[in-house]
Amino acid sequence: MQTLWEYRYAHRTKSMQGSFIREILKLTQKPDVISFAGGLPAPKVFPVEKFQEAANRTLAERAESALQYGTTEGYLPLREMIVERSARYGLKVNANNVSITSGSQQALDLIGRLFINRGDKIIVENPTYLGALQAWNAYGADYVPVPMDEEGMITTELEKALRTGAKFIYVLPNFQNPSGVTLSLKRRQELVRLADHYGTPIIEDDPYGQIRFEGEHLPPVTVVDSEYRGQNGGTYDGNVIYLSTFSKLLAPGIRIAWAIAAESVIYKLVQAKQGADLHTSSFNQIAVYEVSKNDFIDEHVKVIRATYKERRDAMLEAMEEFFPTEVKWTHPKGGMFLFATLPNDLDAMALFDKAVAQKVAYVPGTVFHPNGDGKNTMRLNFSFPEPDIIREGIARLGKMLKEEMYTK
């Protein structure tokens, strides 16, 4: 029987989709399937003891604030810590430029709510983060995908995209999800110059920036933009909205992220957030502040880097050993994902069931391409499985691919 609600969905509900990844994750949660499909941090890097101390301290010393309603923009000491840490990366802002969000997913949703009219064009890297597409589909976004190479978004292609009159550019410059690719410094400068030339603002989504295993840290696009405009610090008034999160630095289950933007944008974002969930958990904000203070993150991120580097290396080595030579893949210098490209005639979506039958799983890369490209690609996560499991899983996947390619 259908309830009366069935007949009453709004237009926008039609453009909402459940995540394909979420459906996949259900398929792959059988304990004997080795899954490279998820995007989970390694549980062994969760700072459990620090959270225990922080939870105890928070409830012993600040229970009234931690358990009470809080302000929509978030806990001031946490926002001030974000200001201080951002300055180390050249990002000169003050607390009025910072709002706490319930995960970066909420920031993406609030950005869609504030800026996207049905049919607006959004420039994205191709492939791009699925969660952004999901958030913005609900607001009726159209996408202008820009192809990438090993230096990230190709800026000559970006210029063509900018001439479509897009509303903003969305970029994940560091160890991008799903490709693992990092936008080079030259491309960052070119992105900023082109965006300024066309008067198009930028969203910089940077969940993994600090999880670099090798090579030099590159300045955030926000910093490149500030330098381009000659900003000297104080209040940030630039054209970039910068997003980052504690999900990858501490733990995702705690749902604490932040947005940095011009004060006028933060004001609107806070208005929108108030209607969306009033505020992010006071307890979690104070606990994250307590965990992070005294530069704990700087120590902790070394553990994360070492753990994920070992896993990335295990994956790259196993791919060299077990994958057909016709398959190509990215070599990320950080983050949690790499991206493989099969020969053109192979369809990673069609092969997915065969892989699961062999007890191994990935995400078919086409879901990250808003134009339906990438049928012969797959995303592989290396942060969650242990190195020996990675080796076994890649061996299974390589065997399946070889059977598919050489025995037909």
Next chain:
Amino acid sequence: MQTLWEYRYAHRTKSMQGSFIREILKLTQKPDVISFAGGLPAPKVFPVEKFQEAANRTLAERAESALQYGTTEGYLPLREMIVERSARYGLKVNANNVSITSGSQQALDLIGRLFINRGDKIIVENPTYLGALQAWNAYGADYVPVPMDEEGMITTELEKALRTGAKFIYVLPNFQNPSGVTLSLKRRQELVRLADHYGTPIIEDDPYGQIRFEGEHLPPVTVVDSEYRGQNGGTYDGNVIYLSTFSKLLAPGIRIAWAIAAESVIYKLVQAKQGADLHTSSFNQIAVYEVSKNDFIDEHVKVIRATYKERRDAMLEAMEEFFPTEVKWTHPKGGMFLFATLPNDLDAMALFDKAVAQKVAYVPGTVFHPNGDGKNTMRLNFSFPEPDIIREGIARLGKMLKEEMYTK
């Protein structure tokens, strides 16, 4: 200097507003102002020790789940506990009828996202909950306000409203925010009959249902509807979406609430929530489960009732003593608010600054009336201030009102 974002706001952004209450709260946070303006639970009823135990147990026994990404619909043991507790109030549902939300505000937002097209008419009590108006303004809702009396929404007026072709009815049946009024059993039955007659679904928002000081518990509208339709338990497939929260039973800072609806509606709600914030904090859900289990809430709610009853009584007694006889007010049997009506020629908004000058604050009632009525009304919160503070604040307010009424 304006950033490029200024020129790019979506149409819907125009209909978003910051909360007037939020602005008021800033004005009234000076320590010497007695504020009846907020809607905060009393900190003394926060079960701090239980949260300490629960946080420790959660991190000692379930850290991997508590700190990791979780499912969008929420932690299954918590949803099952909600099923079990709902059954005691006659609400026969299963876990697939339940989704956890990041506060009830998020449920209101997700309902707007799923169901409200610009210009859709929503039937609301007049006055109604401001947070719902804020959430739904962003989706372009229009409102059909139905007048209330001491038994709640007047059902002959409701019938006229139903003939406008409204999309749904929004009702807060117990100790309504802001009026403090409870919908009588007869009116609940009439609401259900009329809604069924016109084929119009209902949202029942019930944050305070268990915080009753006196009189008999009334069945939720959802239960009245199930009985009307002859539902026998199992999966709930009715036409009501029921919302409630742990904010008033345990603590609002933890941001855990729930929605109950037909499975098909929950499925869509979960899709929408995935785009909005992926999921609600795993840690908080597990901790709330740990706090609540073994029927702790049943014991704890007695403390809340006793505390708030004492404060309501203090407020009612002081109003009898200090308020001009021309002022009328509601006598809520539970919850956190009462509502006062001044003589017609007084404007509570215009008097607000005078009240703050006298170091006392309230919320002008007009903000709860989507049609701009209620200029001579005010909402007074009695859950937060201590009884002697309540007496002093009401004395100040009575003095101000008498000066205004008798010396001009």
